[in-house]
Amino acid sequence: MIIPMLVLITSLFxxxxxxxxxxxxxxxxxxxxxxxxxLCTWIVYVMTKDKPTTERPDRLSVDELDEGDVK
Incomplete structure (x- = not known):
């Protein structure tokens, strides 16, 4: 987070x-x-592209998803 914050302090450059x-x-x-x-985004992508996002797979079906129905 330091590098993006440096760009915001324009008096430095x-x-x-x-x-x-x-x-x-x-x-x-x-x-x-x-x-x-x-470059930083690419490095993070390459290092994490093969890792699972959760420990267990998502088993929700389409019918279980909230469609925003108001009762």
Whole structure:
């Protein structure tokens, strides 16, 4: 949660330099955080894609689901 919070504190990176390929620091720093966020999401996905979400499988049928009927 620290990395997403750093993006919200714009006073930490509100500057023009150093420039990267002519792009001010303010913009390319935010693009770096987008890439870091995508990388973190991908790592979590790869590490958890084969794990079951619960200990026991869900055995509810369609008839047991709440359809929002008001009695």
């Amino acid at each position: 509100n500057s023009d330099g150093p420039r990267l390929f002519g792009m001010p620091f303010f913009y390319w720093f935010q693009f770096v955080f987008v890439a870091v966020g995508v």
